[in-house]
Amino acid sequence: MKKASNPVSGVPARQNHRVRRLGLHTQHQPVVIMRSDCDVCRSEGLSSRSQVLVSNNGRAVQATLFQVTGDGLLTLDEVGVSETAWQLLGLSEGDEVRVSHPPTVESLASVRRRIYGNRLDGRAFDEIVRDVVAGRYTDVHLAAFLTASAALPLDTDETAHLTGAMINVGERMRWDAPIVVDKHCVGGLPGNRTTPIVVAIVAANGLVMPKTSSRAITSPAGTADTMETLAPVDLDLATLRRVVELEGGCIAWGGAVHLSPADDIFVRVERELDVDTEGQLIASVLSKKIAAGSTHVVIDIPVGATAKVRGEEAANRLAAQLTAVSDRFGLSVTCVQTDGSQPVGRGIGPALEAFDVLAVLQNTSDAPDDLRRRAALLAGAALEIGGKAGKGEGAALAFETLADGRAWAKFKAICQAQGGLRQPPTASQRHPLAADRAGRVVHINNRKIARLAKLAGAPQAKAAGILMNVRLGDEIDRGQPFLHVHSETAGELAYALEFAGRAGDLIEVEA
């Protein structure tokens, strides 16, 4: 057998280029811009949208190259650098970088094998996730990996491998308490914003609950989006630890503490695809819980015809899958199936949901009762797991903690520790949608309502979303508004209303 001899005789010297900060925002994807007629583009044979390796003082990032012709933007010895690339390389004005071909991304061979239906082992997932976090995957590669994992769903082994791989590339926290509880909702139900209430109740009863939440993937608001209207959530690891040591709990954005940096990247692409699969969902949830040092997790699975989980059977399957994967990491999971037939509370969107949360915590007379009950149910499960209430007595203790003001006091203290309690913003643009006949509300389409809230600007526009005026079983008159669309801008309001005009039934009314 013969081997090709290794004839590398030394890589040729490459010209350095002076960096030019463009102030260009490109999200996670580092971008550099160079003249197509510069020496590096010519000698390296680079074309527009090539992947390149940009290096400076031992640091290196893979970036997408765009080329310009003409001298309007850059001189021949300059390279324009996007903000993401600037930060990752730790550049200063006047620095020089080298631009060259990036090394081959070997893990893409595993992605291709996965597309063609081959299962992957733990090592393959480790290599993929490491390359993803290092910025070596383009949008095309990321979308292919996520699509392949949706088309042939990840099995239990693969889901565990992916979970492990996602933990391995992030930070990991450890706590001094024997029991560290956490909660999670698998989503799909607009307005289901129990987390801030649950953390307040659980921490008020002396348990440790270092809660990190994500921003919305395909929904109008994630817990981090809502909480951000009430207090800072971009806590670094040291701040998060200080808040939890001080108050027993926190409600922080998981992305800021880098507990699962791979997840932040996957989520961005899942949002663009509007696809959210079970394996990715489980790996996303569990990797963050395990990295956060949790020992026990209560998982809320809303079930309903237009919720993410549509029936009891699917909910049982998801619960079994969650338990099977979490078992491998020694994490105890308690799944709670809840009613997913209609939105929870009145508000849908970051600030509108925050007002519901405040109403429940402050015991106001118009606080949405469904939100209060759900939060108490989930907090109760956590209190039982943590030994603060006997079996079946957790919910009662949770209601008590709300009623006597201890939950509200704890919430204010947590917000204070996170940087100060804020007043959520309100929308300048509001528009009612009116019923065109009288009768009883018999169906609410969660998916269309969520879509409407997103088109109105949520979650990027914090004050945007939907305020529901009816619930299932309510009687409504012809011409009476059944919801209000809230937007921060006239453009987004028009965009949402255009959708409402052609979306068909948002709610169904029976005479």
Add this chain to the structure above:
Amino acid sequence: MKKASNPVSGVPARQNHRVRRLGLHTQHQPVVIMRSDCDVCRSEGLSSRSQVLVSNNGRAVQATLFQVTGDGLLTLDEVGVSETAWQLLGLSEGDEVRVSHPPTVESLASVRRRIYGNRLDGRAFDEIVRDVVAGRYTDVHLAAFLTASAALPLDTDETAHLTGAMINVGERMRWDAPIVVDKHCVGGLPGNRTTPIVVAIVAANGLVMPKTSSRAITSPAGTADTMETLAPVDLDLATLRRVVELEGGCIAWGGAVHLSPADDIFVRVERELDVDTEGQLIASVLSKKIAAGSTHVVIDIPVGATAKVRGEEAANRLAAQLTAVSDRFGLSVTCVQTDGSQPVGRGIGPALEAFDVLAVLQNTSDAPDDLRRRAALLAGAALEIGGKAGKGEGAALAFETLADGRAWAKFKAICQAQGGLRQPPTASQRHPLAADRAGRVVHINNRKIARLAKLAGAPQAKAAGILMNVRLGDEIDRGQPFLHVHSETAGELAYALEFAGRAGDLIEVEA
């Protein structure tokens, strides 16, 4: 049942922005750059990497928005426009455009359904392909569609739907001849560049062969890449028609005549993914043949352990699938299985393959015999289909046409009509890979050889690629070069040699 009333009260007036041509090259994806603090970004709630609609005088394109902060690049009332967007909108300096939210891309719902394993009908494929060609799909969406079609392979119905959809969005040619022949190779075999020879032979015998070819997808050279080193291939529809009416044949780049504009976009993403699936392959081939007005197609299917099609069974399946789909469009397909065990000819890469083509056409003494025989076999099949030779006598006529110089004369005439015969470029950087033991060559790894040629710069660098010095069965001495790597730049040569050093066996030698 109730319907939401349509409450659109008029879209708010939007501010126009003055265009600024950036000279920015972004391939097919239109890009615009705006200040994040400009009135449109604020009023429309746009963020970096939002999709936006850019319109000017009734023309509109969907583009990816990047935002900049600071006033180094743009003023608040300017929008920077990439070359692709500039061309699509037909802009001139001083023009103004409107930037707003794009309409919802409804066909993405079909892509999502396909990801989850649902088959799509003809209407869904029509809508998807129409949106793709209109530039409404981001890289994430394109990659998801292609990956879903690979993970659950397109069935016969879907492949036919996709083929039809791709025909519907492009130009379509009609010819006065009762028989219009075409040929295609499904690829996977480095150096298999028979097309220019086949067209010359067939046209020299009076048949009509308006050949359009693609550029490389995952290979080191496509026929268009090779032909471009010999003559212009970017012919518009009128020029192509004139060439064929004059000479009976042409060898043009399909992308330039827009016979299948969707294919050009899919191919770019397939190249980035390095994935090339059967359904996409069939739709890509047949849509272009049908759009070109062909009535009969000869399809070369090279079969070999490291070729694209690895065994006879797979070749038969592909042939059956090609026939089943082409039948629906009244196109007659003749599949010819050929030896795919080693590269064809000596050169691999655009210019190096062109030199082999010239040698065969010019009857030089060192012309590669395998390339000559393959071309004659395929041309013979076309001559039989076209009634120019009796059954089993086509190959003999083809050899005769090469031997008596009529093929070379026809080829020169075609090149002249396309814009003039050129001399292919040669590489400045060449490096031998030497055998590390003596013996007989028993295996050549097509895939690794192709990869090496690509890393050396092919097909973008026309002169780059591999010159093979051995064929299967040859005896080789220790230290004797078995191939030479050709590069246009030192950087690419180093990159290729680095791969060769760690790729393992490119060829196998038995003592």
